[in-house]
Amino acid sequence: MSPARAGAAQVAFAGLAYSGDFRSIEARFPNSRRFEESLKRTNSSINELIVKSLKESPPKHFDLVFDNLLSLKGNDQVIAVALVITEETVSSEGFGQFRKLFIQFSGQAMFFDFKSMTVLRAYPITFAYIDAIDRESTDSEMNARISAVYFGAKGKPGIVARFTEQLSKASLPTPASRYIQVARVHLSPQTLEALPDKLKSSQGTAATWVADYLSEALSSKTGVPILPYAKGYTIGNILSMRIADGTVFELKLPKPDYELSIDVTDMKKVLYGNTPAGASYIYGVYVSLTLEEPLSGRVYLRSNFKNGEVKVVPASQEHVDDFPAYTDSLRGLFTKLSTIVAGASNAWLKASAAAPDIEKQLSDTREVLRLCK
Amino acid sequence: MQVMIRIGVILAIIMWPAYGQAQVQQAKGKASVTYEGTATATPEVKAKALRDAQVKAIEFHYAEAGEAEAATFDGIRDKIVLNLDRFILDSTTLNEEDRPDIRQYTVVVRVTLNVANLRNAVKSASTVTSTAPSDKSALTFLFVSRQTASVKVYDARVYQRTDRNMTDDQTTSAKQKGSEGEVIGKARMSTDGSSSSRSARGESSSVSTESGGSTVLKANESTWRLVPSSNLNQVFTRIFTTAGFRVAEAAYVEPLSGGKLSVAAVEEDYKSGNDLKSITLQNIAGGLRNAGVPYLAFGTLDVGVLDKDPASGLWRVAVTVNAKILNVASAIPENVAAVGPVQYSGVGPSEDEARTNALKLAADSAARELVSQVTNAKLR
Numbered sequence: 001m002s003p004a005r006a007g008a009a010q011v012a013f014a015g016l017a018y019s020g021d022f023r024s025i026e027a028r029f030p031n032s033r034r035f036e037e038s039l040k041r042t043n044s045s046i047n048e049l050i051v052k053s054l055k056e057s058p059p060k061h062f063d064l065v066f067d068n069l070l071s072l073k074g075n076d077q078v079i080a081v082a083l084v085i086t087e088e089t090v091s092s093e094g095f096g097q098f099r100k101l102f103i104q105f106s107g108q109a110m111f112f113d114f115k116s117m118t119v120l121r122a123y124p125i126t127f128a129y130i131d132a133i134d135r136e137s138t139d140s141e142m143n144a145r146i147s148a149v150y151f152g153a154k155g156k157p158g159i160v161a162r163f164t165e166q167l168s169k170a171s172l173p174t175p176a177s178r179y180i181q182v183a184r185v186h187l188s189p190q191t192l193e194a195l196p197d198k199l200k201s202s203q204g205t206a207a208t209w210v211a212d213y214l215s216e217a218l219s220s221k222t223g224v225p226i227l228p229y230a231k232g233y234t235i236g237n238i239l240s241m242r243i244a245d246g247t248v249f250e251l252k253l254p255k256p257d258y259e260l261s262i263d264v265t266d267m268k269k270v271l272y273g274n275t276p277a278g279a280s281y282i283y284g285v286y287v288s289l290t291l292e293e294p295l296s297g298r299v300y301l302r303s304n305f306k307n308g309e310v311k312v313v314p315a316s317q318e319h320v321d322d323f324p325a326y327t328d329s330l331r332g333l334f335t336k337l338s339t340i341v342a343g344a345s346n347a348w349l350k351a352s353a354a355a356p357d358i359e360k361q362l363s364d365t366r367e368v369l370r371l372c373k
Numbered sequence: 374m375q376v377m378i379r380i381g382v383i384l385a386i387i388m389w390p391a392y393g394q395a396q397v398q399q400a401k402g403k404a405s406v407t408y409e410g411t412a413t414a415t416p417e418v419k420a421k422a423l424r425d426a427q428v429k430a431i432e433f434h435y436a437e438a439g440e441a442e443a444a445t446f447d448g449i450r451d452k453i454v455l456n457l458d459r460f461i462l463d464s465t466t467l468n469e470e471d472r473p474d475i476r477q478y479t480v481v482v483r484v485t486l487n488v489a490n491l492r493n494a495v496k497s498a499s500t501v502t503s504t505a506p507s508d509k510s511a512l513t514f515l516f517v518s519r520q521t522a523s524v525k526v527y528d529a530r531v532y533q534r535t536d537r538n539m540t541d542d543q544t545t546s547a548k549q550k551g552s553e554g555e556v557i558g559k560a561r562m563s564t565d566g567s568s569s570s571r572s573a574r575g576e577s578s579s580v581s582t583e584s585g586g587s588t589v590l591k592a593n594e595s596t597w598r599l600v601p602s603s604n605l606n607q608v609f610t611r612i613f614t615t616a617g618f619r620v621a622e623a624a625y626v627e628p629l630s631g632g633k634l635s636v637a638a639v640e641e642d643y644k645s646g647n648d649l650k651s652i653t654l655q656n657i658a659g660g661l662r663n664a665g666v667p668y669l670a671f672g673t674l675d676v677g678v679l680d681k682d683p684a685s686g687l688w689r690v691a692v693t694v695n696a697k698i699l700n701v702a703s704a705i706p707e708n709v710a711a712v713g714p715v716q717y718s719g720v721g722p723s724e725d726e727a728r729t730n731a732l733k734l735a736a737d738s739a740a741r742e743l744v745s746q747v748t749n750a751k752l753r
Contacts, residue, residue, distance in 0.1 A: 293468040293481060295481045296467075
């Protein structure tokens with residue numbers, strides 16, 4: 001056990017975990033599992049590297065203990081935290097003479113009560129990586145990319161650094177903590193058409209992808225924990241996860257006090273400029289957002305938003321892949337909105353929000369988020 | 374010193390998050406209060422709305438637990454409203470809205486309920502608790518947990534019959550008629566002749582087929598193996614005793630029943646079927662009357678098939694409960710409470726643990742439901 005600061009609350013570190021049906025873990029997280037195996041051959045592990053990172057930048061509001069979680073049974077220690085990987089999407093599609101590689105990882109810094117097996121709070125983390133190469137990647141090339149996802153590359157922090165950062169800022173819940181969650185996601189047929197097949201391969205994957213983007217943007221900008229999107233990760237509000245030593249936990253998700261609904265109504269590209277050197281397009285994303293308290297039906301936020309990102313396509317480029325630009329546009333919308341909700345002023349809002357009383361709505365939203373911290 | 378104690382209590386609340394512990398549960402409630410005479414809601418109006426919302430949350434908790442529990446709440450409602458602090462550990466306001474245009478103030482709260490105190494309030498209000506120990510009626514129970522030992526599956530008995538009816542009718546008739554005549558006159562002779570023939574042939578045939586039959590399906594025949602249930606007895610004894618009943622285990626009542634109550638006979642009946650035989654029931658009623666025990670709680674906890682929980686990979690077992698309480702004091706025994714069939718499932722790392730968890734949960738829930746029903750029926 002690491003030396004504890006006097007009076008500081010203690011939280012047990014449960015390690016890296018994969019969410020979902022235990023039988024499908026190998027099939028759902030093949031790249032992470034292969035990367036883990038490659039680390040094992042060098043006598044290392046993702047867990048070990050997470051522990052190293054956490055020891056270098058320990059949390060400010062509590063002490064972490066690194067004992068085996070099961071040894072804490074019967075102990076006074078009740079709160080544990082895990083890095084739960086909830087989604088691993090890797091797609092490699094033919095694109096002209098190139099292979100388009102799309103890697104999207106979602107995870108949660110998840111605090112749970114080890115005794116009652118209840119999720120206490122969760123800070124979402126996502127990492128996206130888009131690349132184009134001229135051939136199918138080999139296992140070792142893919143491992144290098146997965147390593148970048150976990151440990152970062154070229155100055156961009158990976159999932160582990162973001163987990164460490166979330167923990168460093170995170171606070172422990174009190175009985176008065178309120179819960180917020182993305183409860184509903186709807187994608188219009190036009191939106192679904194703009195997404196790659198991999199995101200449409202199973203029901204709910206695309207909705208989970210959108211929910212994760214908004215959750216992460218809001219959480220990282222405002223510091224508010226957000227419960228994981230229930231339809232994507234739970235069966236009957238129970239989230240099961242397997243930690244590194246093979247133990248399976250089944251965690252109950254509390255019911256949210258405030259619910260966010262997302263409706264992605266359209267994604268379309270419009271020609272913005274055309275020169276002999278190339279063309280530029282605006283990739284527009286149209287989203288309707290609602291935040292409400294379900295019991296009273298009080299609506300704090302209900303507005304349509306739009307965001308556009310410009311992408312230049314050189315005349316020499318034969319094939320244009322629209323998806324990365326749409327991703328930037330959607331992420332941009334959620335990040336800009338979250339920045340404003342966090343308190344920054346931004347001219348973007350006036351041009352992007354449809355509701356006339358948007359300032360008042362955002363002020364109400366801010367208040368709700370403050371209560372959820 | 375007092376200050377120290379208070380700090381200790383506050384810390385305990387923070388360090389032990391309320392949610393999820395069996396004796397502590399959360400519920401939400403909403404209340405609106407209309408006001409007059411002021412432009413906005415006064416602190417008194419707000420306090421009243423908050424209290425109403427907290428009571429609604431408790432009501433919601435009982436409504437979710439089922440009819441019997443909701444009726445129990447009705448019985449103790451006034452007591453709870455007067456002492457809300459004893460039953461609510463903390464209250465979080467989720468939304469408040471003052472509508473001066475319609476003079477209405479609405480508040481939504483989430484409360485953490487002290488379920489142990491609520492149960493104690495129910496218990497103290499029940500007839501059985503207010504009855505002197507010597508006047509309390511004794512109750513015994515006979516619960517059997519069992520698992521399928523063998524299942525005889527009958528093939529469908531199929532009977533098929535086809536009736537074929539064929540008629541063939543043929544008629545042939547032929548008729549020939551001829552006449553010949555000769556007339557001889559004076560050197561003159563003449564002959565004449567005529568013939569006619571007629572023939573007719575008729576043919577008709579018909580075939581009719583009638584088919585039918587029946588398929589008789591016979592229900593599977595199961596035999597049961599009893600699962601050791603000493604921990605079930607413990608669950609039932611604990612819950613009924615805590616609720617204020619005088620509980621006697623059937624094994625101790627048996628010798629006082631004049632040879633009529635036989636635990637072995639009950640177990641034997643439950644090994645082969647779902648119900649007790651009439652003679653066994655009559656013997657139980659007679660035996661309990663002899664022993665001076667007016668109430669009997671009995672039933673079965675059927676352990677279902679073991680399988681792997683797809684989400685966790687742990688073993689999972691479902692248990693179906695059927696239980697009732699009989700008042701054998703009257704000449705014709707009456708049912709005073711009944712539960713089931715209700716299904717509960719338990720998971721665990723081994724088959725035994727999964728089964729024990731499921732049985733414990735099923736016994737606990739069934740016993741609580743029975744206690745609520747008999748409390749409402751004012752059993753003493």
